[in-house]
Amino acid sequence: MPVHYIYLIIAVVCETAGTACIKASAEFTKPLPSIGVLICFGAAFYFLSLTLKYMPIGVVYALWSGLGIVLITIIGIVIFKQSLDLAAYIGIGLIMLGVIVINVFSNSTPH
DSSP states (O other): OHHHHHHHHHHHHHHHHHHHHHHHHHTSSHHHHHHHHHHHHHHHHHHHHHHHSSSHHHHHHHHHHHHHHHHHHHHHHHHHOOOOOOHOOOOOOOOHHHHHHHHHHHHHHHO
16 A cells, blocks of 8 residues: 555544544533643644655545545544434445545546
8 A cells, every 4th residue: 555545544534533632622611621632733744745745735635634534434423422313324334435536536646
């Protein structure tokens, strides 16, 4: 796997962990998750910046945000016991389809 995809995956995981920490922080009233927000988002933006050396910013941001949406949705369902309706699942499926189209068919991403 090319290094830029590894950086992007790390960025997405860190961003998603940071978002989960925001929820767990109870509006920043719990210190440990609040600190987690800062650490996770700092790491996410660092690894995102490394990815930008290899790929166009628009493509990187589309992949980062799309994958982050899917991952945080899974975390919301599994950890926070949230539920979604059919329209939300369809919308998230379309986001996943967009990520696949970019990675498989676009010449903007190095393979």
